[in-house]
Amino acid sequence: KGFGGATSQIWRHSSNTNGGAAEEMWNNKASGKQLSSQYKGVVAQPNGRWGAQIYEKHRRLWLGTFNNEEDAARSYDTAALKLRGPKAATNFVPIGDTHQEAIFLGRHSKSEIVEMLRTHTYHEELHHSNKMNGAECSNHDGPNPVGENRAIYPREHLFEKALTPSDVGKLNRLVVPKYHAHRCLPLEPETMQKGVILNCEDTAGKTWRFRYSYWSSSQSYVFTKGWSRYSKSNRLQSGDIVTLGRSTSGCRQLYISFRRRVSNQFPHQPAALGSRPVHPILVRLLPGYGESTH
DNA sequence: CTTTGTGTTGAG
């Protein structure tokens, strides 16, 4: 039932406890050649780090970059289990076999899992999920409710901001108005520099992750990493209004949404004047891996 | 500026 069929690992001749250490010796410095990984789904980066990738439907999904080959290999393994099921070939025998991990994988979309792997937060999320499971989440054992069972918590309004041109431009950051930052998203002194990762759920239930930090150079609070992705995916334009909210219950889940700028160019254009018909707004999905809920 | 991860290709 769970993950962990003994058939799922790729056995290698060399004991892999010391990884590719020996191989690096003769492969690396002497010849200017790129060293190559012994692990499936792992590719070398020019700077000596390791990337993980997996293919699906003629497309490559990037699973992040890592310092160790093994971490990259584990990232591949997780993605393979999510994309290809319990029987997928993996680099290591799946240690998180714990049935808990299977449930965790089942409750998150492919793109969510890929995002966790890319940002190195998969294990953090997994463990957090395990803690929650015993308490207030429904913990079914048999029929695993796969689907949109999103909890609706009472939420508080945090702030809104009309986006500036630079918020949707090439700077790839959102400036959080300082007043609101201090009021509802305070950063601890020690986290100011590094920032924190905020998980924000959108109206479709998708989780977006933003790095939130303080830029001392401009003395401003900003969403950096992740913002560009959100902005582009939703085709945000200057003048559009973004809203942040937060659950008032214990989990303090953040929520993000937006609405289009109220156009002042055409205040009340009569719609039916023999011109072209008004089409419903088409919401384009993120290009790339789509979900097939099966 | 550094690093990521996409574009691309040829092999399997």
Add this chain to the structure above:
DNA sequence: TCAACACAAAGG
């Protein structure tokens, strides 16, 4: 499907 390689785009 897969990894090697080059390098434009993203990140900081």
